[in-house]
Amino acid sequence: MPLEMQDPDGDDPPRSNRGIFGAAPAHWWRPASTVARVSLALGAFLVLVGLGFACDLFKTYLERDARFRIAGTSQIQATGLTEVTRAQLLPVFGEDIGRNIFFVPIGERRKQLEAIPWVEHATVMRLLPNQIRVNVIERQPVAFTRHVQQIGLVDANGVLLDMSPATMAAHHFSFPVVTGMDPGDSPASRKGRMALYGRLMAELDANNQHLSQQISEIDLTDPEDARVLMPEPGADILAHFGEDHFLERYQRYKAHIAEWRQQYPKLAAVDLRYEHQVVLEMASGANATQPAADPQVPNSQDAASLDAAKPLAAKPSAAKPSAAKPTAARHSTPAPAALKTAAVEPPAKTASTKAVPAQPVPVKTATSKTNKSKPATKTAAAASAKAKARAAKIKAARAKAAKDKKRAQAKPAALKPNNSKPSPIKRPAAPEGQ
DSSP states (O other): OOOOOOOTTSOSOOOOOOOTTSOOOOOTTSOSSHHHHHHHHHHHHHHHHHHHHHHHHHHHHHHHOGGGBOOSGGGEEEESOSSSOHHHHGGGGGGGTTSBGGGSOHHHHHHHHHTSTTEEEEEEEEETTTEEEEEEEEOOEEEEEEETTEEEEEETTOOEEOOOHHHHHHHTOOOOEEEOOOTTSOHHHHHHHHHHHHHHHHHHTGGGOOGGGGOOEEEOSSTTOOEEEEOOSSSOEEEEOTTSOHHHHHHHHHHHHHHHHHHOTTEEEEEOOSSSOEEEEEBTTGGGSOOOOOTTSTTHHHHHOOOSSSOOBOOOSSOOOSOSSOOOOOOSSOOOSOBOOOBSSOOTTOOOOOOBTTBOSOEEEEOSOOOSSSOSSOOHHHHHHHHHHHHHHHHHHHHHHHHHHHHHHHSOGGGSOOOSOOOOOOOOOOOTTO
């Protein structure tokens, strides 16, 4: 075989790089000839068909193999169950018994589990070959609820939770009773009310004070006014805490409640929503006992008296509260008699109780006894009588004017003086020649 050597002088012609069949060499996935390209495409097609057939065989194997079938409820494992029982959980997977594990709709089962009131969050997983694992996070109650005569529980999101009285007693819950949570309200409405409750409890329990333990009941009917039933010796006091500054208002209440109760034995409610004033509300039967007068405020008897038809007003020194007319709350104990509430704008002739050094919070009181010697406001009857008298005077004046007009029209025309001068009489001119 002759040995080929390159000419060092470069006189030899260049050699061709073509292959055996005369085609230029290329990569295997980019054949140059048509035959090679067809062969490559046919080979790729056969490989894909083979892979698809293998996948189909594997799927059929997984679907029909008994090892991947859920035989019974023992293959369904659940963790995190405390208040939710397996009897409540297993009906969710009732259709999956005897079904292949790969055909269980995991997402749908999770939503069905979270529809159970006590379940806040659920996780559903497949465990090969034939098990379903469920992890449940349950809701934590934060208060008792009372609707009509039914006692239940509620969590921080406003979800109402049922529990038997025996189970409640076994758990030894220590919560205030929350009213105003109607099951017919929307979830968003209940969640907003419980947000107000959460802020109240957080402020009272800040710095490990645990002041919320002294609260008996909270009425959340008004989502902008937390009305708290404070236990006091003899009778509970309804305190309006509004929607903010809860700790400050609680401390103000505790600092002066003994003095207020001593001065006004029939005290039923305290409105703390004003910055520099407090409105004290008396029960409707408070006229049986006369509240003690403030010796440092002149004419304090007028400040303590209230007309039964129009209650005394308290003028806020800053922003007005959202609820202008506080109402009586629902109580866990027998509720006091109907309260005389305080309006926002004060009458012009009502004397205000001034602040004294011993009592930095000026007080406006409201009782049901009327001061006859110096009425605080004009009654509705007096105003109505004055309006009727004025209308009668206007009517009489109009009738008199109409009568005078008729008399003037009835006088004869001859009696009227004729100041006009008589016109001269024109005679016809005589014809010429006469």
